[in-house]
Each structure stands twice: as C-alpha cells, then as structure tokens.
Amino acid sequence: MNYAIASDIGATNLRVGLVDTKGVLEQKQEYPTPQNDPNEVISLLYKAIERLDFNGKNIAGIGLGVGGLVNFEQGIVEYTPNFSFNNINLKDILTKRFKMPVYVDNDANAAALGEKIYGAGKGTKNLVCLTLGTGIGGGIIINDSLYRGTTSAAGEIGHMTIQTGGPLCGCGNDGDLEALAGGRALDKEAREVAQKHKDSLIFRLAEGKIERVNGALVTKAALQGDELSNELLKEHAKLLAVGLANIVNILDPDIIVLTGGMAEAGNLLLQPAKDILKKRVFADSTRVPKVVYGALGPDAGILGAAALVFEQSVK
Ligand SMILES: [Zn+2]
Known part of the structure; x- marks a missing residue:
C-alpha cells in the first residue's frame, strides 16, 4: 500500500491529491469550496477523487482534513463554523462510494501530522x-x-x-x-x-x-x-x-x-x-x-491527511 488519496477541505478551498508514503503529492486539484450546500461539497469530492488516475497503484485509503469539529472515531464532521457542512458522516458516505478505508480528522490535526512527518517537525x-x-x-x-x-x-x-x-x-x-x-x-x-x-x-x-x-x-x-x-x-x-x-x-x-x-x-x-x-x-x-x-505551505493539510491514512493503516 504505497499511496493515499488525500483531501483538505477548508472554508475557502477544497483540495484533493494522491500522496505516496514519502510525502510526494501528485495530481493535485483545487476547487473553491461550495459554501451553502453540503451535497455540493460531497459531489465535488466524488468528482475530484474520480478524476485521479490511481489505476495500478496500491491505495491504502482516503484521508480527509476538514476545517471544523470532527469526531475522528466515527468520521463525522459535526460542526463547520465557516461553511455549511454540519453533522455529516463523511466516513460512511465515502466508504460506501469508494469501498476503501476512510479517515476524517480536523484540518489543523492533519496539518500537525503533516508537518511532523514530512515538514518542519521531522x-x-x-x-x-x-x-x-x-x-x-x-x-x-x-x-x-x-x-x-x-x-x-x-x-x-x-x-x-x-x-x-x-x-x-x-x-x-x-x-x-x-x-x-x-x-x-x-x-x-x-x-x-x-x-x-x-x-x-x-x-x-x-x-x-x-x-x-x-x-x-x-x-x-x-x-x-x-x-x-x-x-x-x-x-x-x-x-x-x-x-x-x-x-x-x-x-x-x-x-x-x-x-x-x-x-x-x-x-x-x-x-x-x-x-x-x-x-x-x-x-x-x-x-x-x-x-x-x-515547511509544507498550503500542502500541510493534504499531506497530513495522507499521513493519517498511512499511520492508521499500519495499526
Ligand atoms: Zn472562540
């Protein structure tokens, strides 16, 4: 398992990419985050993930960092103060669609993990x-x-x-x-x-x-x-x-x-x-x-979301 699908969903931008275990980000996509309709966020996420070319690659899972309060165990985004995406079980939704392990965390937690594993906190x-x-x-x-x-x-x-x-x-x-x-x-x-x-x-x-x-x-x-x-x-x-x-x-x-x-x-x-x-x-x-x-600039969140997948998949 040497790749993770990773996404960083903030109030301004939604980023999706493919990251390898060394922290190399490939096929990065960036879209403005839909502000008022959670279903639009989910459709955009589907579309972005499906646009990635991961044919022939071993994918360990999907990791997401979301700008809000997230229940990590259940994968529920409980509250997002700056765009509309409250009480949504993103883990369930994405597991059903993509049939692979999904991990959802707060975006700052993901950034912390990204900087720790690949960035200034190595x-x-x-x-x-x-x-x-x-x-x-x-x-x-x-x-x-x-x-x-x-x-x-x-x-x-x-x-x-x-x-x-x-x-x-x-x-x-x-x-x-x-x-x-x-x-x-x-x-x-x-x-x-x-x-x-x-x-x-x-x-x-x-x-x-x-x-x-x-x-x-x-x-x-x-x-x-x-x-x-x-x-x-x-x-x-x-x-x-x-x-x-x-x-x-x-x-x-x-x-x-x-x-x-x-x-x-x-x-x-x-x-x-x-x-x-x-x-x-x-x-x-x-x-x-x-x-x-x-050290990772705006990619800290997406790299951290990938690190979350690699960290959890070895447990
Ligand atoms: Zn406050």
Whole structure:
C-alpha cells in the first residue's frame, strides 16, 4: 500500500491529491469550496477523487482534513463554523462510494501530522501546530501521536480566552486568541488604522478603498518598510505570544509550528512573538521551544491527511 488519496477541505478551498508514503503529492486539484450546500461539497469530492488516475497503484485509503469539529472515531464532521457542512458522516458516505478505508480528522490535526512527518517537525516527539489563517486552528502531538481528547475536540487553541471582555469571537466567546490574533482581527485593525491615516501606505496599497484594506496589505506594506504596518504586526505578535506562552506552560512541547496565510509576514511577526514568548514562559526562559514556520505551505493539510491514512493503516 504505497499511496493515499488525500483531501483538505477548508472554508475557502477544497483540495484533493494522491500522496505516496514519502510525502510526494501528485495530481493535485483545487476547487473553491461550495459554501451553502453540503451535497455540493460531497459531489465535488466524488468528482475530484474520480478524476485521479490511481489505476495500478496500491491505495491504502482516503484521508480527509476538514476545517471544523470532527469526531475522528466515527468520521463525522459535526460542526463547520465557516461553511455549511454540519453533522455529516463523511466516513460512511465515502466508504460506501469508494469501498476503501476512510479517515476524517480536523484540518489543523492533519496539518500537525503533516508537518511532523514530512515538514518542519521531522524527528520531534511533542509538537503543537497553529494554523494562522482567517481564524486560528490547532493540532497537538504528544509522544508521536495526535492528542484528540475525550470527545475529539482537543487542540482548539484559537478558542483559548486570553482577554475577557475583549472582542467577540466567531464561537460566541469574548476575547479568544482567534478574535485577537487571527487574520480576521488583523483585517479589522488594518481598516481602523487606514481610516485614521489616509496618507498611509496601507491605504495607498488599497487604492484608497477602505473595503480593500486587509491583513495581507499590512504584511505587504510592512515588508516594504512601512512603520505603521510594522507596529500593527508587532501588536498582533504580542497577542499571539500570549497564546504561545500558555501552550508552552501547559504542554512543554519540543516545537511549535506556525502555518497558514499569516506566515507571509515572516520574521516581522515571528521575531517579536518569540521575544515576548521568552519573557512570558513560566520560571525559566531556557524552556522556550523552537517556534518556526511550517515547511509544507498550503500542502500541510493534504499531506497530513495522507499521513493519517498511512499511520492508521499500519495499526
Ligand atoms: Zn472562540
């Protein structure tokens, strides 16, 4: 069994590919994720998998990482906050159609496994992966295994509250890490700053249109040396570091891997976050683990979904 069919289903994109045991991704396909109708997501998945040419190849199974709360044991996608796909037994549906083993997990868990086996976390034992996109997802690996918790809901690092009374999170809480340090939070801060500073580079890059101002433009401006944008990223890094310090104090991992769109900010985000983390970690700053960006880019999820298949099929 030397190949897995793998899929990464996020709120924005649905990716499908064929991955070998060494982590080489072949025949990658990418589609916009249908937003409102779960049946459309399923039909698209069928179509994409059937388009793969796996004739003559040994397929160990199908692995999927989905952006939401997933019951791994039963293969049920219970809740997806950013597109409509709730309470769907994806494992049953795909097993019936393709007659092979199917494993479904949360996308950040898949990314954690991908980075651990094929990426920045190779050779580590205890790894925490944070996906820094619109929101913040998390995957925890302890002693070489994914830690899923009692009800498959562990690792929701983005929903750790770090400031009661803070901004409202998509989950309904106030002051969660995601609401303060996620991509959507940076978009909002960027708009506030651009509104106040009409002569700023951020506002100019948005061609004077406030609705075009977002976190990606902040990164772009900061990389061009814009002081205002750099300050915004530093503030953002400070909040992220509070989350990182909490993770280190609870789990004491070897490594924290950051993936997702915000990795574009490179050291402008990472360095201040690391500096503050060092100050906040309990008792001894020598206990600070390595904090790095992922090595797999947007393929972390799909490679992780494949790793899930290979990991489960040897059990
Ligand atoms: Zn939340």
